[in-house]
Amino acid sequence: MKSYIQEKIDVYKQQNENKARLLIKCPDRPGIVASVSQFLFEHGANIIDSSQYSQDPEGGEFFIRIEFECPDLKQKADEIEQDFEAIANEFSMDWKLMYVYNIKKMAIFVSKEPHALLELLWEWQSGDLMADIAMVVSNHETSREMVESLGIAFHYIPANKDIRKEVEQKQIELLKAHDIDLIVLARYMQILTPHFVETFKNKIINIHHSFLPAFVGANPYERAYRRGVKLIGATSHYVTNDLDEGPIIEQDISRVNHRDNAEDMRKIGQSIERSVLARAVKWHLQDRIIVHENKTIVF
């Protein structure tokens, strides 16, 4: 299976070897778009797509995502990055240049419930989620067979709050050894320490099974049932040290009614969790998200 996916990845890399994405955040002022687009033009790049957002044209932040194509990009990359420094300094830019052929390395953390993991693997198999899934990490053996059958490494690391530090140490070593760019918590039911979160800042995406900020914390379906809500939801967000308080990437909901008990809600909710997490992960992989303070700009 892995070889079949690998082939898709290789085709994708080749097709996109001249494409890059430029993400910029800086104080708003006239001339930014003119300078950047002039720069790209002079370096032989053609803008394919561009989205921008001015928080407040008079004194707010300015955000832009530009996707461009440039012949011989690999050879020119260093030069482009060096030359861009001048503009970046002039406008006090916080910027990143991401090469599309640099497929991101991803680790998926999961506990017992496999639905969110399965959705990601399904999107990955069908070529719609372009990442190098380097490993699945779990505190349960449940998903091993399925994960390994796809040729993906499965690391069983038992965890509980008493051994949290040692567990995370092991996880961090593993993640660093594989240069992981993105950690997806696909219903991983362990709390992460500030140290772990800090180590992978804005690189951990979680799926929470409620429409936050409703039902922060444990057992949201049980609490939704007791409250008698008519909608249940799911929220994907970057993980910060405040539980379920990180920047929200995507949310969605589904209708429920008086006939649905907490268990029915859990089942209905799984379908929302799957799609909300998959959308958030894809947007991250496509460099569509800029985190600003405690919010996301999703282009």
Place this chain on the structure above:
Amino acid sequence: MKSYIQEKIDVYKQQNENKARLLIKCPDRPGIVASVSQFLFEHGANIIDSSQYSQDPEGGEFFIRIEFECPDLKQKADEIEQDFEAIANEFSMDWKLMYVYNIKKMAIFVSKEPHALLELLWEWQSGDLMADIAMVVSNHETSREMVESLGIAFHYIPANKDIRKEVEQKQIELLKAHDIDLIVLARYMQILTPHFVETFKNKIINIHHSFLPAFVGANPYERAYRRGVKLIGATSHYVTNDLDEGPIIEQDISRVNHRDNAEDMRKIGQSIERSVLARAVKWHLQDRIIVHENKTIVF
């Protein structure tokens, strides 16, 4: 205008003079449906629609709503109600028999923002919200002209927390004088005292501008904006003494993104508030809602 609506109401009453709705709540056990349907059959009634819900067939509550048609219903009504007592006692029923031609009397409370009021009036004019709108009560003069142009009484009762008791006294007198069955808080921005709420138990419907239980209390759009949510919502619920904690009738949401500030959310939200409140009010008028503990069964 009122005469045009009155005509619609008269036609409706005549068309439905033989229709009634039976709402029952009782401990679940075998034989309830058999007894009730046999009873209706023996009294010459034909069941038009019926919905039921068993919380838990082994020992929970049972709920049923039956809509039936019965020739000469007006003459037979007393007899039916009397005869039904036997069944009601046998099964320990909490029941109500509502005659469709008994159009409910409704009062709408509103403060400054008129959108929810306007939606109700629009549905009422088009004949889709079958009620006798006896009055609009407001602590602002803003909507007077529009309300009176439709031939509806407008009562301006200034209100603030210092004079709450006197204000409510005046309101209660007015509502009782007109035998009001339903009070709709269409963005009425005053808190009601326990006394007022108790006086009209399960007869006050409010619209809250968030998907509860997120953003209970004041300024939900401002707080939604600060939290960076990707969905905003509205919730209609019966009013209890716990602020925004009453039984939820209906909820809905709309997507927002990073470009929408609190003011944009307020505008987008108005459209959800309008439809969520209108649906809840219509369901109440059609006797579709049974309140059980802090939840609603909506048939």
Place this chain on the structure above:
Amino acid sequence: MKSYIQEKIDVYKQQNENKARLLIKCPDRPGIVASVSQFLFEHGANIIDSSQYSQDPEGGEFFIRIEFECPDLKQKADEIEQDFEAIANEFSMDWKLMYVYNIKKMAIFVSKEPHALLELLWEWQSGDLMADIAMVVSNHETSREMVESLGIAFHYIPANKDIRKEVEQKQIELLKAHDIDLIVLARYMQILTPHFVETFKNKIINIHHSFLPAFVGANPYERAYRRGVKLIGATSHYVTNDLDEGPIIEQDISRVNHRDNAEDMRKIGQSIERSVLARAVKWHLQDRIIVHENKTIVF
């Protein structure tokens, strides 16, 4: 894997050994509900759930689905069915009594695109789609490995319009040999002959990749793209001899915009196809659907 599912199925059968569902279609007239519920009560059955629909109380059709529980149902089944004949005759009923423990036997037909098949198998593995998936039939080998890894028989039957008759002969033999109750066309790209359709009347569910009646026939995404629609959809329906004209069970849509080309629409659409087909199949397995003329009543 199959043994794991088999275990779930066994638990389900045992938990539901006393449950049955009664589906009735007959001319509307007073006394139907009274007679049926009285009958069930006298036979010791407790109604758990009941939904009904009167097309037009004065002279239309009446439809009802009753789910009931009855101690020792297996021993009493014959007696109940025999005794019910009297009522059925009196009211000219078209009726079916389905025992919940009689898990339905299902065959899935698929061509190359596996997404709809995968969704069904995923729901089946998680215990949410309660069926005995007896076989997958395909005119391509693509899905063999995955299907067989779940312990399900995979039958590769090459097909094209020149050998349609022979192919269907083989398929019918196979389906009959396994007493198949439901055939799901999970993106099976071959047209079925009237003979095949007639053999399994109201037992074949198809997923069509458009919101019918828009884009009947081939290449709906290509045509949706050319027309510039802002919504794409999917429709599950029972198969009849008129292409894409059978009774619709379920539909849903997703938003697209000018950036989405036909290939993007195909990908977005797959997600709708998956959920729309899964819902339709589950409703069929739960005996929630009554076909009347060219429409479905879904309880």
Place this chain on the structure above:
Amino acid sequence: MKSYIQEKIDVYKQQNENKARLLIKCPDRPGIVASVSQFLFEHGANIIDSSQYSQDPEGGEFFIRIEFECPDLKQKADEIEQDFEAIANEFSMDWKLMYVYNIKKMAIFVSKEPHALLELLWEWQSGDLMADIAMVVSNHETSREMVESLGIAFHYIPANKDIRKEVEQKQIELLKAHDIDLIVLARYMQILTPHFVETFKNKIINIHHSFLPAFVGANPYERAYRRGVKLIGATSHYVTNDLDEGPIIEQDISRVNHRDNAEDMRKIGQSIERSVLARAVKWHLQDRIIVHENKTIVF
């Protein structure tokens, strides 16, 4: 009422006196964004918002909408337009520069059903639909009172297919006399001749009560009911000479079920028609729509 709206309009004009929107369509090639943004920068303009779409970077069309702010715009407008000709010629641009303070003049055509008209007027009153509604034209007197009560001119022009030419002559004179920029058919049930359509090319927005291309033509709800669909919808589009075939601007749907007859669908549908038409009209007024061949790009 009109004076109250007029005040809002005046405030809006003043707040936006330095804002403009540039819409461009041209063959794609490198350097477009650089040239345009450099041009704006040199003329003292600050880009507030910008969206673009490349049909196909290698040889397709390129579309961009830029919203910018420029001090003393009114004095500079002529110079900007003149200077821009050079760039426009270089890149073979089809372009428009729209000044935000130039509020568009709008006429609404309606027949008997007032719901779509009412929604537009409601959005207009609340300041969310920024237009100068110069007149309502109708072939029925139904809405006169309501329209005139808002201070808007109401023109009753009886129409039928025998007098189509004369009727349209009268309408065209009226529209031209008031320099109408946009004609909204808010459920106007008369067919327009090619002459009328040609006179106001891409300036007539219609609301059709189905999700096109399903149910082109008359009585879509009746036909949706007969087909047994589970979704009904509405479509707003620019009017062309092919009935219901013009470029689609926006669509939406709502769920229906077997209980809903054609009349229920009509009522449910009205709510979709209202919001779909209002969104389309607002996008047009905000210069968000570029028509290309038979499609719309909506920025």
